Amino acid sequence: MIPFIYNNSPIPIQNLLISGREYFRHKKRYNSEFYEILDAFNRGNPNEVNITELTSFVKNAAKSPFWKRRFQEYEVNPVSKDIITELQKLPILTRYEVDQHFELLKVPLKEPTSYLATSGTTGKGLVFPQTASMERKQWAVWWRFRQRFGISFGDWMGLFGGRSVVPSNQNKPPYWRYNHPMRQVMFSPLHLNAKTISEYYNKLRNSNLKWIHGYPSQLAFLASLIREKGFPSLPMDYVSIGSESLLPHQIKIIEEVFEIKPIEHYGLKEGVANISLTPCGKYQIDQDFAFVEFIKSDLGANLFKIIGTNYSNHAFPLIRYDTNDIALLDNHGEIISIEGRNDDYITLPNGVKIGRLTMIFLTATFVKEAQFYQKSLNEVEIRIVPASEYKREVHEPIILNATRQRLGYEIDIKIRYYDKIYKPNSGKLKFVISEIR
Template sequence: MKFYNFYINSPIFIQNFLCTLYGYKESKVRFNKDFDRKLKFLNESQYYSLDNIKIYKENKLKDILLGCTNHPFYRDKFSSISEKAILNNPFQILKDFPVLTKEDILKFDMKALVNENNQIYSTSGTTGKALTICKDKESIAMQWAIWIRHRNRFSIKFKDISVNFTGKPIVSENQKSPPFWRYNAAQKQYLVSSKHINEQNIESIVEFLNSIYPKFYSGYPSIISDLSRLAISKGLVLKNKPDVIFCGAENLLDYQAESISKWTNSIITDQYGLTEGNCNFSKCEHGFYHEDFEFCHIELIDQEVLEDGSIRGKLIGTAFYNHTFPLIRYNTGDIAIFAPSNFKCECGRESQVIFSVEGRQDDYLITPDGRRVMRCGYLFRDTFEALEVQIVQEKYGEVIFNAVLSGLGNRSDFEKKVSTLFKEYISEDMSLIFKYPDFIQKSSTGKFKAILNRINK
């Protein structure tokens, strides 16, 4: 806190220096001496055959499970499992292992594992329970190599100039005039403060974006969508367009992708990854998620087979790296849909294809007939009257739409569009209430929740 107070009260050129210094320290961990070797391997291994993927996973599972037998958190859980059994059939050992939850991990003292080769990371706590996890440098470097590989698929090179739209408090909330951005020279990265993307500042932010030549944008889709919708509402043109926009940390909703595409005309892609490091999958050039099998093994539990043969279930994952605190069959809290086993992606990769992530297990609307509706983004595809919309359900039979208006069109048009689609696709028997706040509260790190279910909470 002392350092942050020093940072936020420093002149802007000092803040830029400190952002660069922080970026340099991050780079030393993320992009270590073996980074180039890791990235070269990953760019080749993504085209492994199914047989080679299985062999690779089997070897990584043996390694991580054997390490668990002497780990303070897992020792008792593995007391009845022999080394021979792990070596003979690691997939069966994994299948029989109980699912690990956040509550299980919260009972363990992570600080006891800290040394010079690892460090503590924290999740944002969007479920109400912040989690700390101790990660070793090797797992951090491998996870970043996975993420850089995703960029390589779209012809983005390491350390290309970029803009990151961040929820981190890099600019004081008291600052009322530009620049609302900072520069991390170590990673050639401009950082734009999401808290300052509003109607009063949008012109200066777009003017700044038109003064630089980034290869890509990155950030939460809700933030980049806010930027795009505001700019469209003001008739502001993006002249220096990025080649690609990489979204992450939130579900990319249809209406968000539509507004981003309309303003930037850029390729939009995303990947799914967690601070915990036990699940990762990234989109290919054809728009499908592929399991990053070199880094983790993902599964679905409580499965439901859909009409097209795809499978919906609770997403769990096992990390192949981070021997400091391995995560075995850890429940992500998200619902995902896997492609059928006979699905072949046109990109040629044979790794598991994931059609979609539907969101957290508690992010849904409950209809009068008992259905749970998790995806509602299509309700807002043609609603440029609103910059962003959050759906809240506090009681049965009623839904609240919190919409931040853009200044385009009028409320009645917005309400008519949403109401029509809601009754057509979700339910005709629910009361719809529309509210118009000046802003929608985000999480501490700037994450946006599209649906808030407050029933029985």
């Protein structure tokens, strides 16, 4: 859609434009092949790599100049019966290499392809090709996760994502638009604040929505505003989140207001990894969609890099790709939590990197949003959006003491207060911003 035309159209026309665009996306995504893939995923074993598909993928990857050269360099046999052992001869593929050799990574196919954009791990965008079957497989594996918890295709969703569906200069309700093909009420994150929360609350309540989905930072902010205004809780059947790390204090406020614990899955548009929460509370690696490895990091005990191979996308093969994300594993190799990005760490003056800073806000429901910002080795700033019950003389020492316990006393710590923490165009809240390289 052309932004100027959309932003200057009447609201009913905006709803029509959104639904019209999403109709074609829905028709392309949810066709007969999608349901066949979903059925196969539901009948298969998610813990097992599909060796047949992986082998076919590697043979196809050898057609790209980049992988042909790399297979030769590391003596990888693309037709080996033990294809996983062969792939593990390869070094880890970095985002820098993908940027440098983008054209050489692509494989020309007869199958239709489209281009997908991701905001990337460093803020720099990546636009890459994907096959139509890849798109359907990715949505099938996500819907397998949703169906495990009882969500069905007919359920309407309240969506709190990163898309700007309401013009920024609109200063009166409604602060939402309708996507009828996808059965979504799309709420504007840009307009959500203490003055407009009653409009959001009444819309959620009067629409009888039982499922909301979005970034955890937005849903936690929504929940904190509801509680701050003293509105009754809004029981939901499902609260699902994605795209950001889910922090302990966010879980607490979301569960308190919506009376249900949020469910999460980890995935990337690049399709190199997918990890889903199961109803029993454990994380499942969806190896039947992408081949995932965990490589020990230097960031601390039991912290592992998430390395993935997107064997569902033949158009743009990424093999042993460093997602720049970190998983915390127990001694048996089970996932305890997805810890966030590799750069979600503070670097101390002595060079030590400290992570798991989310634990500082484990019970901090007196905070709406929080973010760490490090500009130099000697100083870190904690950005706080306080909740209504926040008392500076009481809660600031609590935050400082908890931070000192993790960062020590060799680094200067400052707390600064904001009405709202800036988010980039993606709408995602980055928990740690570090200028240290």
